[in-house]
Amino acid sequence: MHWDGDRFFASIEQAADRRLRNRPVVVGAAQRGIVLSASSEARRYGLRPGMPTRRAVRACPPLVVVPGHFDLYEQFFQQIVGLCEQATPLVEPVAIGAAYLDLTGTSALHGKTVESVVEGIQSTANRWLHVSFSSGIGTNKTVARIASRLRKPAGRVAVAPGTEAAFLAPLPVTWLEGVSGDVRETLELAGVRTLGGLARAPLDALQLALGKQALRWQRRAQGVDEDPVRARQAQAPRWREMVEFPEEEWEEPKLLCLLRSMMERILARLRSARMEARQLSLWLRYTDRDESSSSIRTPTPSDLECDFEGYLPSLLRSAWQRRVRVRAMALSLGKLYQPSPQLSLFPEPKRENGALRKLATTVDLLRSRYGESVVVRGIR
Numbered sequence: 001m002h003w004d005g006d007r008f009f010a011s012i013e014q015a016a017d018r019r020l021r022n023r024p025v026v027v028g029a030a031q032r033g034i035v036l037s038a039s040s041e042a043r044r045y046g047l048r049p050g051m052p053t054r055r056a057v058r059a060c061p062p063l064v065v066v067p068g069h070f071d072l073y074e075q076f077f078q079q080i081v082g083l084c085e086q087a088t089p090l091v092e093p094v095a096i097g098a099a100y101l102d103l104t105g106t107s108a109l110h111g112k113t114v115e116s117v118v119e120g121i122q123s124t125a126n127r128w129l130h131v132s133f134s135s136g137i138g139t140n141k142t143v144a145r146i147a148s149r150l151r152k153p154a155g156r157v158a159v160a161p162g163t164e165a166a167f168l169a170p171l172p173v174t175w176l177e178g179v180s181g182d183v184r185e186t187l188e189l190a191g192v193r194t195l196g197g198l199a200r201a202p203l204d205a206l207q208l209a210l211g212k213q214a215l216r217w218q219r220r221a222q223g224v225d226e227d228p229v230r231a232r233q234a235q236a237p238r239w240r241e242m243v244e245f246p247e248e249e250w251e252e253p254k255l256l257c258l259l260r261s262m263m264e265r266i267l268a269r270l271r272s273a274r275m276e277a278r279q280l281s282l283w284l285r286y287t288d289r290d291e292s293s294s295s296i297r298t299p300t301p302s303d304l305e306c307d308f309e310g311y312l313p314s315l316l317r318s319a320w321q322r323r324v325r326v327r328a329m330a331l332s333l334g335k336l337y338q339p340s341p342q343l344s345l346f347p348e349p350k351r352e353n354g355a356l357r358k359l360a361t362t363v364d365l366l367r368s369r370y371g372e373s374v375v376v377r378g379i380r
Contacts, residue, residue: 034051076129100229118135278297278300
């Protein structure tokens, strides 16, 4: 099962403040910025995530604009994840507002159908927390994720085993995770516009156009995905970089320089996955094998170095609790979000034209093709 929150931030604001219920509400910035989330009432006026807040206010005079309260969203999300973990220990949070569940052979079924268990989770979240989410049920992650987004809000779509390819075939290729931008344009030039077309295309031609990801994307378009659901404590360390020093390190400038490089690598992966984060954590192991750690949270989620780099010196000083040499350290990201079509809740003028994002993605592309040393970030 995959569940995906409906108007998630706006519905949480309404759940937490009774005065906002049954009123058009958007989460965004009153004077500048974009809409991050729009309530059902606001959507009747045509308001959608990614729309400039000023235009939303003009389109809906009774609109209530509230700033993002990300700590609150994370609290609600953890409560929903807790409900899911009552049904199965295999719950994999993807981002704030979305998660996978593996209900195969779980004791929670007790003779019930998977659909009835999922319906119970949805109704409990709605009754207790006053938030809704849509769910998809399938034999693998790809099918379940797409099914959960097919009939929003509060929808539930189950794809029977053996019908995965037929279910996916008519959908546009952009429904497949990771297929967007240049990849979509490449496929369209090749005449491939649907998942059925991608599933049937000659693999050698796809590999010439798409490279090493071609087989993976084609298999998923065919309804085949063997990626397992990973419980929170067993998730792959995709958002983590670790280094062990051959000799003990104690010079702060060197450690900071290394931390910047580690941060750049993690954020490049984050951008590639079209995610944002608002927590940065640092773990240290000393020469005597003792350990310490520290973390910070940014005001809003981001995937850009400029929003995290300024925190690194204070994060290192906070984590380095003993004046003992360091043997190993790890940097990780947490509190992941799926971003809106535009970048930031409070964009700076330079960001409004996408300059920083364009620069970051261009650097990512150069490094993926020619190696990390082709472009090196300067330190002021």
